[in-house]
Amino acid sequence: MLNTFLFVVLPYAALALFAFVTPYRYFSNRLTWSAYSTQFLERKTLYWGSNSWHYGVIPVVVAHFFGIFAPDAMQSILANRQALILLESAGLGLGLFALFGCLVLIVRRLVTPFLGPVTTAGDWILLALLLFQTATGVYMGMFLRWGSQWYLHTAVPYFHSLLLFHPQAEYMSDVPMVFKLHAAGAFLIVALLPFTKLVHLLYVPFDFLKDPPILYRWRSPKAGG
Amino acid sequence: MDARAQLVMVFHLDKCLGCHTCSISCKNIWTDRRGAEYMWWNNVETKPGVGYPKKWEDQEIFKGGWVVDGNDLRLKALGKGPTLLNMFFQPNMPKLEDYYEPFDFDYGNLYGSREENDQPVAEAFSQISGRKIDVIRGGPNWDDDLSGSQLYASNDINLEQRGIVEDYGKMFMHWVPRICNHCLNPACVASCPSRAIYKRGEDGIVLVDQNVCKGWRFCTSACPYKKVYFNWDSGKAEKCIFCFPRTETGQCNACAHSCVGRIRYVGVLLYDAERVERALLRPDDQLVEAHRDVILDPGDPAVRDAARKNGVSDQWLDAAVQSPVYALVKEFGLALPLHPEFRTLPMAYYIPSLSPVLATLGDSHELMEHGVFPSVETLRAPLSFLASLLAGGNREVVAQVLGKLIALRAFLRAKNLHQPIDPEVLKKAGLDEAAALRIYRLFTIGGYDERNVIPAQQREEQDPHARSGESGFGILKKTGRGK
Ligand code: HEM
Ligand code: SF4
Numbered sequence A: 001m002l003n004t005f006l007f008v009v010l011p012y013a014a015l016a017l018f019a020f021v022t023p024y025r026y027f028s029n030r031l032t033w034s035a036y037s038t039q040f041l042e043r044k045t046l047y048w049g050s051n052s053w054h055y056g057v058i059p060v061v062v063a064h065f066f067g068i069f070a071p072d073a074m075q076s077i078l079a080n081r082q083a084l085i086l087l088e089s090a091g092l093g094l095g096l097f098a099l100f101g102c103l104v105l106i107v108r109r110l111v112t113p114f115l116g117p118v119t120t121a122g123d124w125i126l127l128a129l130l131l132f133q134t135a136t137g138v139y140m141g142m143f144l145r146w147g148s149q150w151y152l153h154t155a156v157p158y159f160h161s162l163l164l165f166h167p168q169a170e171y172m173s174d175v176p177m178v179f180k181l182h183a184a185g186a187f188l189i190v191a192l193l194p195f196t197k198l199v200h201l202l203y204v205p206f207d208f209l210k211d212p213p214i215l216y217r218w219r220s221p222k223a224g225g
Numbered sequence B: 001m002d003a004r005a006q007l008v009m010v011f012h013l014d015k016c017l018g019c020h021t022c023s024i025s026c027k028n029i030w031t032d033r034r035g036a037e038y039m040w041w042n043n044v045e046t047k048p049g050v051g052y053p054k055k056w057e058d059q060e061i062f063k064g065g066w067v068v069d070g071n072d073l074r075l076k077a078l079g080k081g082p083t084l085l086n087m088f089f090q091p092n093m094p095k096l097e098d099y100y101e102p103f104d105f106d107y108g109n110l111y112g113s114r115e116e117n118d119q120p121v122a123e124a125f126s127q128i129s130g131r132k133i134d135v136i137r138g139g140p141n142w143d144d145d146l147s148g149s150q151l152y153a154s155n156d157i158n159l160e161q162r163g164i165v166e167d168y169g170k171m172f173m174h175w176v177p178r179i180c181n182h183c184l185n186p187a188c189v190a191s192c193p194s195r196a197i198y199k200r201g202e203d204g205i206v207l208v209d210q211n212v213c214k215g216w217r218f219c220t221s222a223c224p225y226k227k228v229y230f231n232w233d234s235g236k237a238e239k240c241i242f243c244f245p246r247t248e249t250g251q252c253n254a255c256a257h258s259c260v261g262r263i264r265y266v267g268v269l270l271y272d273a274e275r276v277e278r279a280l281l282r283p284d285d286q287l288v289e290a291h292r293d294v295i296l297d298p299g300d301p302a303v304r305d306a307a308r309k310n311g312v313s314d315q316w317l318d319a320a321v322q323s324p325v326y327a328l329v330k331e332f333g334l335a336l337p338l339h340p341e342f343r344t345l346p347m348a349y350y351i352p353s354l355s356p357v358l359a360t361l362g363d364s365h366e367l368m369e370h371g372v373f374p375s376v377e378t379l380r381a382p383l384s385f386l387a388s389l390l391a392g393g394n395r396e397v398v399a400q401v402l403g404k405l406i407a408l409r410a411f412l413r414a415k416n417l418h419q420p421i422d423p424e425v426l427k428k429a430g431l432d433e434a435a436a437l438r439i440y441r442l443f444t445i446g447g448y449d450e451r452n453v454i455p456a457q458q459r460e461e462q463d464p465h466a467r468s469g470e471s472g473f474g475i476l477k478k479t480g481r482g483k
């Protein structure tokens, strides 16, 4: 019952929200599409919080997706014991880094009066959820060894079954509780993404790398270029 | 030749009275909003002084503008790769303390207070945190008129001798009103990874597209004039829009329109976009000349043809001919760019101030020119100061302009007093009588239509439907963070 809710109902609800609300927000009011930086108001602790958080979490998130979209490649890399140990320790290190960053981000919002008016309920829910997510991730990295290995045999095939609209929650039924919570947390984050400032991660700019420095816009298509 | 049109403002510093009317009219129209309380798209700062935000001119702090790197220009702050790596925390961004904590007063208390022994007061509170402020430590124009000069004025990076602001016999000051310069080589545009900031092809106005801006905030430090501001509520960057809704209909900007000293001139310049980059590779002290080289003569048929090819209408070409800006910047060479060495090719120009038209104490009598005025070298505002502010350190250029201003005064003084006029006075300064009379009109009795020659946008020549429904600062939609 719980399994069905966590691994069938929740994921589809989350993916549906993500798929429909994100474009809705984009097309209805892009004026709210921002990372809502608070650096202007407080920068000393943000330096440690934001840098540790992002440099920790982005590689870890990328690795998760790598596992989903290229399981075979990941499998062959991990077959090498040295590589496995290296990746596991790197993952744990990055996780700890992110956890530290997340804690700093939370504490800084608690203790800085300036941040009161720029902190919304959404921010608290998001930060709490991300703390939970990083904490469960780090816990598994420490106490349930070789996670990157069994991730490939449990969560990855389960994700594939989700994406093929033939959900097989069985893959996830026998895993430890903390792993279940970690997976459910991920779906909550996906569900929340279109409603919070987290939308910023969908819009990482790369175009500017090849553009000429000065951008012109002409009112009339006939003139100039 | 790639001839384009640009709307440009000129400021006559001698005439500015430091009244801040311009700042208030701008604030009332554009930045009287949550998140924008601290912004002054138009501000007026006392020079010498550290300005707004404090020390904005010091690019070792904020890393704004461009630098020459071999045969190329590059942003002083961050290249493209490092931009990507610094998105999570932008190292050079100015912070609230560099401006000031915006505050208001609790006037409600004057009416609603309980009956007590003492009179109720309107206490100051922060417009950001809402908390009571016991001691206000900064505000707009905190250092106005040299107040706190040891703290502020003496830290002006343009001053050679810092002690000068404390020496009564040598002290000087004037005001510098500043808006976004709508540069030809805008560093803000180049620094934006989202490509939200753009320069309008038709009139050169630089705008932030609020829909595209994602709040990565590189522009706030890349602009060497600190004229892009971060709205702490909406999470996006904002800047002076040159009152485009007004200029598009031929009216002049709110700041210029309300200017009490009538110090501002608004008009069209034609420039050659192809010459911009080469001009900026020249050494600092040749940059004023480089600016003048980029500006094209609107009377030249070849220029007019090239401009027409770029869609510049006849109405705009006529405006370019009548432009007071062209006269002041290029024809008479009186107006100079603010800190050209930041290499953004700013399109706001300043006529340097003579005032106070006093020599430094002691040597005033020996060095009189034309019997009345002190010579350029002994004016109170040191040449080196003005040169650092307006000419990339080139004293000669500034001396030439000041020479013209003094000659003009000598000429008109003689004329008004019906004294014989020495034609050499004007000639030596590089002017003739017709020029002097034209400048005199512009400086004094010239009316609104002489000071502002702003052609309206020609909507019928363009496609009016293409842009319908576009919005500016959350006018149609709400910005902000929600609850
Ligand atoms: C992909 C590239 C990403 C970029 C360029 C980016 C950029 C940013 C920026 C500029 C901020 C504002 C920091 C400030 O206050 O100045 C921010 C905040 C934040 N980012 Fe990211 N981010 C990225 C990815 C992510 C990812 C993958 C996550 C989490 C899964 C994430 C979670 C957050 C959170 C929770 C905050 C809010 C922190 C706070 O305000 O307390 N970001 N990000
Ligand atoms: S003054 Fe600053 S904000 Fe304005 S165009 Fe130049 S670089 Fe951009």
Ligand code: SF4
Binding pocket: B015, B016, B017, B018, B019, B020, B021, B022, B023, B044, B175, B177, B258, B259, B260, B261, B262, B263
């Ligand atoms: S309104 Fe005119 S005179 Fe007054 S401060 Fe502004 S620029 Fe100077």
